[in-house]
Amino acid sequence: MASDSNCSTSSNNSTDKNPYPNSLDQSLDAIEDQLASIAVTQPDGVVDETSSSLGPFKEVANGSLDTDIHQESTTGEIKEESRGNQLREFSGVEFSKEVLASSSSGFVWRRTNSELEVDVPSSPSSSGYAGERGSSNATSASGIEELGVDEICELGKDDSFNGVSDLQASSWVPGKRHLDEDDASISWRKRKKHFFILSNSGKPIYSRYGDEHKLAGFSATLQAIISFVENGGDHVKLVRAGKHQVVFLVKGPIYLVCISCTEEPYESLRGQLELIYGQMILILTKSVNRCFEKNPKFDMTPLLGGTDVVFSSLIHSFSWNPATFLHAYTCLPLAYATRQAAGAILQDVADSGVLFAILMCKHKVVSLVGVQKASLHPDDMLLLANFVMSSESFRTSESFSPICLPRYNPMAFLYAYINYLDVDTYLMLLTTSSDAFYHLKDCRIRIEMVLFKSNVLNEVQRSMLDGGMRVEDLPVDPSPRSGSLSPYLGQPRLASDLPDRFREAFDGIGGPAGLWHFIYRSIYLDQYVSSEVSSPINSSRQQKRLYRAYQSLYASMHDKGIGPHKTQFRRDENYVLLCWVTQDFELYAAFDPLADKALAIKTCNRVCQWVKDVENEIFLLGASPFLW
Amino acid sequence: MGLSSVTTVNEATKFCIFDLRRGQHEGQELDKILFFFPADLPFPTQLSVIGLSEGLITFTRIFSPEAACEVIEAERHSHVFYEAEPDIWMVMIVEKNKELEAIWRIDALRRVLKEVHSLFVMFHGSIRALLDKEPSGGLIRSHLYSFIMDYLSDFLVGKKLQLPNFRDSLKERGTVQMLTVGREAAIEVQSLVRVLESCAGNSPCYSLVLFRDLLVSTTLCPDDTINLFTYAVLRLTPRVLSSGASSWSYLRKGNTASHAATGSLLATSASVLDQFYASRETFPGGDGNYHIVRPLQHDKWTKGKDGFLVTDIWSAEVGSLVPTTPTIWLQQTEERMHLCAYQHRNLTLVLLIPVTSILNGEQGVSLVKQQLLENASLKMLRVEEKLSKGWGGENAYHVSGYRYLLVDGDRNVSRASPPGKVTTLTKESLVALSKLREEVDREKNRANWDGPGHEKELEVCIRAKNNAWVIAQVTRGKELYMVLEKANETLLYASDAIEKFSNRYCNGVFSLD
Structure with a gap:
């Protein structure tokens, strides 16, 4: 195996080093040698450290063979069960049979999906072998070619965008891609954004691209860097090289690393690592740390088996979902009465021993109720919604699944009853009791009935179709309108609703004064509202760029x-961006780069007024149970 | 010996130079190290610093082959990297400490590395060349050691190295500060320059004219101008010579008031340095047998009776008592030049004559000097007089209400509010500006990697928590940084202020609206 030979060269090859190593193995060897050479002279402690960085490397390399075979040959069902077993081992979780069956079948489906549908069409030219040691020159061309294809894929994914739906790509393919790559592949090295999870002994746990087991050597190198700095009494946060940033996050025995050449600031990348860690905690709880206390060389990959799709969907959301950096959630626009009706029935069940009752449509909240003083952190909601939406199994049948809310209590599992009421709308009932399945099922039936009778689900569907606030609809007259978000709430939206003059002036150029987009975040409500994307930014490339510009602006404002x-x-070549932070709200607005400053400021004031006018419909007010 | 106490104080900062091509074999790792500060740090510690640096250089090349590691940010330290020559790396490690004002801007620190390397090359040639000359490394180590220690002494405050921090956000190292000259004076200067260059007959000379610490004229290319200007301001100008002790770097002038007891600090810094030198014997390869010219040594230049500046720095080279004319290398033409400096009141004049064009050594140089006195002294008098008359004083470039830095990246020229005025700003404003500059630095670097034609256009106005406006504008290779305190809260007020400044002082370059 490749990683095996890596190992032998690392010990034999150290006499002849090239300062410009072409192949990764050489460079990894060089790094480890460099760090190891210090160990020779370092009086204490470090010798152990470096040798241990090589230790797991060897071990994993050997072990990876077995695991590979295991993965290929066994069905997802068995795998999933083994995960369940391990979970039970350290936290006493018991899955109901129903859940186990449904979720495991879901994972089977996903695995097949990711292997057949995703990996095969991606370039056949870049097999893992092509990039193997010594032949990197030969593959470079194909590698680059493949990258181009992938790039186009990724950028083109929202091209089916219809102008109404949110930024989330409908054609985005879930699950892990490029499984055939490893750190020797040129294409792998050129990926724009890598995410790694590894253990403090250097064992790979997750990698966005490539097979974890083949990345054992690379993982050991990351571990060596982190622990080397730690041995010097410091903690490495960031390494910058040209357009690349390497961001490190240490969470007890878990190390997270991002290697990125996107323009995102350090703070954003670090926040993304925090979320990835949170996602892992959501699946396993922090008690996984105990496994490492017992056995530092504990292999965590089986515990996360089949959850690739959860992580890849989270990582995808880092490029379209503002909730990932705003730390706020967003609501589906609904008439006040409609949302109240939904809230009332959720409150009903909450009184019967449900910790949180959440009704969501895709990533938007319809209503949300919690028992006294138990408040749900927006990040937990994001991670929970991502977990549910990315796991296909939840769509097919009702489920009861142990989950952990990292901001609520990272040490303990809660139990989530999850049921899709229609294709996009799902209900989550969270409880502390592991045997509440049938009770929650009853609750769901009651809720569903009430929602159906009060027409809430239809309203939700309609709101999904109608979309949210549009910059083109920004009221022209500055006088406060005590009104609704209409013309499109509660009634079908007609093109003729817009005055002709208005349409002519702004068709294709966004809103007044060159306003292209805005995000308004209410600080007290922990909620944000984001305008629908307007025509000047409707390609997915433009949306991603805007999203990243907001992200940088957020980081710059919140130093x-x-x-x-x-x-x-x-102002740069792409936009005029305006940000306004007060005690009550934050406004982020994007304008045409040639926008007039004075007009832009006026427009921002109007946006704020507009949001306040329609806050009944775009926000969930009185989310605290005391106010109900 | 007080050596240990010295280094414990300085532990906060480490500075090393190493060659990736050396010490490849096990047990020979020490061979990589060409310079390490503090020198008496145990070798294992030195090696661990270099090992980490080398490891990360190799690691980052996996993903970024065109640009290896530039900075490591750890919780308590920043490691700043600069590849001075192919495979020759300089790494500076600074401790972060908000209480001690240790808030850094990486690019500002990297410019320190660039500056010391450029100056070194100007006097000694490239590091690689010296390594090739003597592969054992002793020669380059002794040269680097004395040169960098002399350079660093300018940053010593007491026993501590005080590197540029957020308080220096309205300064740009590696740029030249120009004197604004009236039309009439400009013509006089021009004719002076013509005369100067004819002094050496037909050989191609270069000249640099300074008034006080400001550049008046140069015939050198931009890079050489910066190096020579930097050296002149560090060691040659009247301010430096008259102070008798030149330990205050030009960057700190104007701040002197805030650092009381300058004299005593200078005394200490000198002895601190001596202690460093004492430890040189223990330095690998530094057997002390080399003759080392120390161009940055303090208090070595004096003004002679004839107006020419003299020094014995280069004298010992031939072992004679007659002062030898200094020589430098030009970066662009790689020519070796004699350096003659002449001073009349506030006017400093540097003339560079090709070594190859003067056949009979010192005699030839004095002949040129004589020519210069005969032909140009009258003109120099006149120019000095004109410039002095037009000189607006220390605060000549102060613009009331503004604290600013203006950088012309194409010409490597900068102008800023006088340091005395910048000190009136609050710490919060300066930190905010430093962070904003860090952001702009990143955007600029990114644009650089995107290749030519990707010049950054950027305008940022921030109303900070303390209500100051912190502003950065980058357009067509020019940069403007500004802090407006006690200003109106509306954004339009701030952009109006920029507009006025731009129209009045920058030919409207930054007027975009």
């Missing part, structure tokens, strides 16, 4: 040492 700033105006 840990000196922030938050009060106002920021930023």
